[in-house]
Amino acid sequence: MVTMQDVARAAGVSPMTVSNVVNARPHVKPETKKRVLAAINELGYRVNAAGRSLRTGRTGTIGFAVPEVDNQYFAHLIGCVVDEAAQQGMRVAIEQTDAMRETEIEVVSTSRNRLYDGLLLSTAGLTDADTALLQVDYPIVLLGESLFDAPLDHIVMPNFDGAREATEHLIAQGSRRIAYLRRPDTELDPRREGYLEAIARVGLEPILIEVEGLDIASGARAVGAALSQGLVVDAIAAFTDNLAIGAVRGAADAGLRVPDDLRVTGFDNVPLAALSVPSLTTIAPDHSTTAHTAVTFLLERMAGSTVPPRTFTIPHTLIVRESSTR
Amino acid sequence: MVTMQDVARAAGVSPMTVSNVVNARPHVKPETKKRVLAAINELGYRVNAAGRSLRTGRTGTIGFAVPEVDNQYFAHLIGCVVDEAAQQGMRVAIEQTDAMRETEIEVVSTSRNRLYDGLLLSTAGLTDADTALLQVDYPIVLLGESLFDAPLDHIVMPNFDGAREATEHLIAQGSRRIAYLRRPDTELDPRREGYLEAIARVGLEPILIEVEGLDIASGARAVGAALSQGLVVDAIAAFTDNLAIGAVRGAADAGLRVPDDLRVTGFDNVPLAALSVPSLTTIAPDHSTTAHTAVTFLLERMAGSTVPPRTFTIPHTLIVRESSTR
């Protein structure tokens, strides 16, 4: 391995000068700089990130822990975060937690994290009881659900309002038997609360269908099973776009067509939502604003900011497409 | 920051003993070990990855460079690779290259890579002329297209055979005006060659539709435009599932229904393929075998293997679904 020492020797300067050149610091005579660069090229020198990190205490990498990479919503968000971070000169390492509390805790607390200058944590499994675990000596920004309050910056989805608006839209379209396709495993779901509020406001009967997982197949199975068991509904508000797309498939399996027999709405506005057949009515959070705000908050903390923890609610719009209109 | 020194002092042992405990090495008296673990817990000690890396020369992280994270196919493959690597005790950092040659070169050659013990490179922009750039002092395994031959392990897609089989399937279904939805920017496309072979074998006329990008929207636009300009086809073999799903959308925009008016096949078998409406006939490469083989090859190289470069062709099957059958 070629070290700074080697380059310094070859160029007839000190390692410090090589360091100055490599880090583009001012006050290096052009002539010297040229000699150093030539030596770097000739020897094929690359700075050793471990040495630099050990010295500076920074790695230039932020971690991004997501429940699942293979999920339209997170895949898209990862793309946005990677772009945003790259603009600010940071790399992003992805950690997959499988939405499991243990894995999330492991990501936060094990040595792994020392490879990161900060962590974006899209948590799905942690609860109020775990907030103490989030008190670590590097910055964390929480992303996604707003299920508990740790003293950390927090980017939250417009869960309650978004789900309420989607449900109101279905009501306005004329649906009266509106089911909510609910996530499993948690009693705390602001989107369900939003749905329930809209339903209660006009005196309709709430109908809940529970899925096993958050993938498309789970949505298809749950809706297919419910319909074939004789459940009568004329609309479904799904917890996510993925589930909504699965619901369309499940309806097809039960011989129902969307939107003719059944209106469907999603949540997330993943890229596919605009392009599936039928295209999907959904709540669209602004993904790039999300990524931008999350990365900015984190970098500010990494730079030492001590302003009180902030909560940023992602702006959203209802996008009406084919799946809910006739 | 708590260091090994601190722990050693607190436990009344030497740093070396702490190291031995942390790394689960044998020959530490149980009693000593208990004392050390207690101190670690009390002080909240975490090993510093930079220090360890600097000393050992390894980081425990492999890089995975993909053209695009926000792409069904790669998102799914990333999930498989992360799982596979985790089983082997490795972390995965994702690099996004946007399929650009410059970015791919940057990933390979800049200092960034020193953070990785090895690199999985799913290349899309490099050509024969660039193979010299891939001669670096850490292992690289190439993934995906087989457009050039570098002296490296290479996992290749069953491009030619897969596309030929998909096209033959469309012919067997009765289609006679079969278009190939081709990727942009490259003259080298083994999938197109497979399509052309199948077409030529039965004396049909080849029809090529070119897309601008590889996302769903591009497929929709290209097919929608071609059909509305009067192109008459009764089947489309698409370069990828993404494009196929877009093609279904584009056909709908032009008033055609799949499979009634138009048969469609894809390539990749992304999770959505089974769950879209209509479900998508496609070539299914074995993703988990892909991930397993890629990670295994890379770890073998990292362990010092010097066997000649290997080429592994991913096994595949044709999965017939609704989009191509009436």
Added chain:
DNA sequence: CTGAAAGCGCTAACAG
């Protein structure tokens, strides 16, 4: 079974 010494590659602080 445990410890002492040395050094991995880099850069902060200061001196010249």
Added chain:
DNA sequence: CTGTTAGCGCTTTCAG
């Protein structure tokens, strides 16, 4: 503008 010194936290080596 350039060099010297020192040390970041860890583990390898070898001695006890």
